[in-house]
Amino acid sequence: MLDILPQLLVSGLLIGGVYGLLSIGLTLIFGMLRIVNFAQGEFIMFAMFGAFWLHALWGIDPYLSIFIITPVVFGLGQLIERVVIKPILHAPHAMQIFATFGLSVVLQNLALTFWGPDYRSVQTSYTSQSFIVGNVAISATSLYAFLVAFLMAGALMAFLQFSRDGKALRAMVQNRYAASLMGVNTDRLNRLAFGAGVAYAAVAGCILTPIYYTYPTAGVDLIITAFVVVVLGGLGSVAGAMVGGLIIGVTQTLTGFFISVELKDVIALVLFILILLIRPQGLLGRAGMEEVGTK
Amino acid sequence: MSALFNDYYLNIAVMTCLWAALSGAWNLMAGYGGLVSLGQSAFFGIGAYITAIVYTKYGLSPWLGLIAGIFVTTGLAVVISWPCFRLRGAFFSLATLVFPIAMEIVANNWSDFTRGPSGIAIPFRPGLDTFIFSSRWAYLIAAFVLMMMVYGITRWMHRGKLGLYLIAVRDDEATAASAGINTVKVKLVVTMISAALTAVGGFFYAQYILFLDPPSVFSIDISVQIALLSIIGGLGTPLGPIVGSLVMTPLDGVLSQFFGGGPRLLIYGVALLAAVLLAPKGIVGTMKAWRRS
Numbered sequence: 001m002l003d004i005l006p007q008l009l010v011s012g013l014l015i016g017g018v019y020g021l022l023s024i025g026l027t028l029i030f031g032m033l034r035i036v037n038f039a040q041g042e043f044i045m046f047a048m049f050g051a052f053w054l055h056a057l058w059g060i061d062p063y064l065s066i067f068i069i070t071p072v073v074f075g076l077g078q079l080i081e082r083v084v085i086k087p088i089l090h091a092p093h094a095m096q097i098f099a100t101f102g103l104s105v106v107l108q109n110l111a112l113t114f115w116g117p118d119y120r121s122v123q124t125s126y127t128s129q130s131f132i133v134g135n136v137a138i139s140a141t142s143l144y145a146f147l148v149a150f151l152m153a154g155a156l157m158a159f160l161q162f163s164r165d166g167k168a169l170r171a172m173v174q175n176r177y178a179a180s181l182m183g184v185n186t187d188r189l190n191r192l193a194f195g196a197g198v199a200y201a202a203v204a205g206c207i208l209t210p211i212y213y214t215y216p217t218a219g220v221d222l223i224i225t226a227f228v229v230v231v232l233g234g235l236g237s238v239a240g241a242m243v244g245g246l247i248i249g250v251t252q253t254l255t256g257f258f259i260s261v262e263l264k265d266v267i268a269l270v271l272f273i274l275i276l277l278i279r280p281q282g283l284l285g286r287a288g289m290e291e292v293g294t295k
Numbered sequence: 296m297s298a299l300f301n302d303y304y305l306n307i308a309v310m311t312c313l314w315a316a317l318s319g320a321w322n323l324m325a326g327y328g329g330l331v332s333l334g335q336s337a338f339f340g341i342g343a344y345i346t347a348i349v350y351t352k353y354g355l356s357p358w359l360g361l362i363a364g365i366f367v368t369t370g371l372a373v374v375i376s377w378p379c380f381r382l383r384g385a386f387f388s389l390a391t392l393v394f395p396i397a398m399e400i401v402a403n404n405w406s407d408f409t410r411g412p413s414g415i416a417i418p419f420r421p422g423l424d425t426f427i428f429s430s431r432w433a434y435l436i437a438a439f440v441l442m443m444m445v446y447g448i449t450r451w452m453h454r455g456k457l458g459l460y461l462i463a464v465r466d467d468e469a470t471a472a473s474a475g476i477n478t479v480k481v482k483l484v485v486t487m488i489s490a491a492l493t494a495v496g497g498f499f500y501a502q503y504i505l506f507l508d509p510p511s512v513f514s515i516d517i518s519v520q521i522a523l524l525s526i527i528g529g530l531g532t533p534l535g536p537i538v539g540s541l542v543m544t545p546l547d548g549v550l551s552q553f554f555g556g557g558p559r560l561l562i563y564g565v566a567l568l569a570a571v572l573l574a575p576k577g578i579v580g581t582m583k584a585w586r587r588s
Contacts, residue, residue, distance in 0.1 A: 036385040087572055093384040094331045098526055099571045101519060105564030113557035216557075220515075224396065227389055235386075262404050269393050276390055277378045 016249020017146035025200030031236030041219025047205025077198035234285020312438035315540035326531030329465030334391035340512035342497025414508025529577030
């Protein structure tokens with residue numbers, strides 16, 4: 001029983017990395033705009049369909065399609081920010097929630113209308129390939145996803161820390177009004193942050209295509225996990241999203257094996273409620289963050 | 296033919312009243328208390344399931360199921376509130392989203408009681424004691440009474456102390472607390488009222504549709520639909536949910552006749568977006584603003 005533990009831990013960490021990647025965009029948008037983007041999963045789903053079609057029609061590798069789909073979604077995100085997000089930035093919560101919820105319903109059903117409810121999958125030469133280290137098998141696609149997740153998280157943290165726009169974004173989070181007085185163009189930065197947030201969803205979608213099925217409600221099923229991860233790690237914290245992802249991934253894998261598969265989904269929800277009770281700002285979130293979300 | 300035709304419109308009328316009642320119960324929490332719950336379908340589904348289980352498994356009157364459903368959901372409201380009231384705004388909504396998902400998993404796996412994914416079919420035995428009627432007119436009267444009951448409670452709250460307390464808590468909780476309002480108690484009371492009314496809606500749904508399975512009552516779509524009607528009609532107004540349901544439920548009936556799931560929900564989503572972006576005060580609020588100007 002115990003000799004399978006290393007395998008379970010590795011599988012859990014790998015899937016956890018993917019969870020982290022799914023959650024980075026969500027946490028970025030919340031951290032910068034104070035908006036919970038309920039449509040984030042639909043951006044992931046659209047990217048998955050994009051990667052699927054690029055592969056089906058022109059045989060473009062899903063990993064290569066990252067470089068095509070991400071800029072497109074980045075542009076689309078900027079447009080959507082202008083039309084949907086900007087008008088509700090200072091609206092009551094109910095309106096903020098249902099604006100992004102409405103967006104999610106629209107995107108989901110656009111996909112359903114155009115492409116139907118079927119489950120699709122992309123078969124590549126490396127789909128079922130795996131590396132054997134000792135007595136642990138590492139799936140190639142999960143390993144690539146894991147590496148990309150950490151690369152992308154690192155890139156974002158470096159961007160926020162060192163670049164001019166990153167510094168301006170952090171200033172804007174601290175005090176929007178003061179930042180705009182210092183010459184920070186908050187309208188442009190909001191667009192940039194939302195565009196970048198959904199672009200991260202696009203990367204996650206492309207990376208997921210060889211691992212996961214592509215279907216119109218894929219986003220809904222993924223986003224629930226992402227919510228749990230983000231709340232666990234701390235809404236607004238990029239490092240928190242990665243740590244939260246790893247914890248959820250390992251917990252789910254272990255519960256699924258040692259207790260029961262049905263409980264695997266419940267355990268994440270239980271963790272979610274527990275963390276809200278004990279430490280509502282999340283593991284790496286700043287105290288009071290869950291309250292700031294209100295104003 | 297004409298009877299069939301009639302039944303079709305009667306069904307839409309029944310559903311309009313039922314959705315208005317459910318949305319009205321949500322409006323108490325969200326419109327007045329600022330508690331934007333996305334978990335109403337947990338109360339709805341539990342109300343429906345308990346009714347069906349009491350009736351089909353134990354052979355008791357569904358009215359007993361209604362009473363049990365009200366007790367369980369108000370109890371659950373207290374349990375849910377305990378972690379969730381510490382959270383604000385979008386965080387509260389995120390947390391409430393979890394409960395119907397958890398309930399759906401429970402209903403799918405606790406097959407001894409819920410018959411799992413295959414669902415519960417409720418035998419058709421008309422009578423007042425079973426709350427099953429052969430004429431849809433009877434259902435329409437009952438649904439109308441339920442809708443007016445929710446409206447009445449909302450009006451009573453709107454004018455009374457509880458409503459004022461709630462609005463104070465919604466607009467600024469810290470100030471409300473410093474003015475001597477027991478904010479937790481006020482929020483708890485409204486959540487319990489809302490849960491109980493939603494459970495009554497679930498009871499009605501079970502005895503009207505006569506079939507339940509986990510996705511048909513616990514789905515997030517139901518929580519969204521409930522909220523959508525109030526937002527389109529006018530959040531925080533007694534008439535809002537009724538107006539929203541009068542506009543949207545018949546429209547939904549027509550749309551589902553002509554389109555499948557995809558385009559129908561697409562139009563729905565666009566309506567929701569348009570309502571939020573163009574008329575955030577809803578139909579009732581916008582009309583009021585016009586009349587004043």
